[in-house]
Amino acid sequence: MSTLNIFVATMYGGALDVAEQVKPLFEDCGYTVTIHEQPTLEDLIEPPTKLALFCVSTTGSGDYPGNFASLASGIAEKGPSLAHLRYGLIALGDSSYGDTFCGAGRALDALLNEHGAERLGERLEVDAMETFMADDEAVPWVEEWIKEHGLNN
Template sequence: MKKVNLVFGTVYGGAQYVAETLQQALIDLGREAVLYQSDELVGFVPPQDELLLMVCSTTGQGDLPDDIQSWFYDMQSKAPYLPELKFGIIGLGDSSYETFCGAAEQLASLFEELGAKRLGDFLKIDAGETMEPEVEALAWLPSWNALDNELAA
């Protein structure tokens, strides 16, 4: 099974908590899972023989949280070609805003522009409907994990 690299962008800690919860769940599924803190993302280009799982909340008018902005812009400016990279994306937001999950949308678009392939559904978690986003993320994770296992078989 491929190693999973988890990256998060958070304003108040919700996306970080979801990412930490998913890291433990992936380990429980027998995967190696590494959670990157924002200061560890400097120069990080996800290896193409591993998986990338991004969890990102949205701030302002669909903006990226401060803690992930520099990595996003660094990846955008370096523009590494990543045709073998498979990624998953989870967005946290509030559907009462026009820019619902706008930051996660930006991340997904960037990685698709870099040639990476999205693995599974884009999970959008609505703060207006759930107070425990980690519960929805944990319910989504087994199907995402199974998709990679099917591709590896």
């Protein structure tokens, strides 16, 4: 049975909502899906996650939401190899914040890449200025992501 880990970074629940909405799309393809709401480095590497989806919103000035700090600092400080990991990334942000738009999602993408992980496809960036409910954009994106990368087993 294939497994998928969804890692969530959220303040107000929008990114968690995205995770919950896309979970059945993977289950329909035969995946066992776990949503990590308080993710840690152990959740990512013990055992090594092979396929992950990150749903990451941004707070402060391009910062990770508090619930994601443990995982982000764990990767940055302990420097594990993530060569086994293929992932997709959905970043939630608001373009009215200018230069820090989707800053946490972009920083995470760079961090994962630095540690050898392979992103499948492009990053999705959902702009709260344009899309009221992030799910509306994320669900069709994930449907396409599954198809494009042959994840439908």
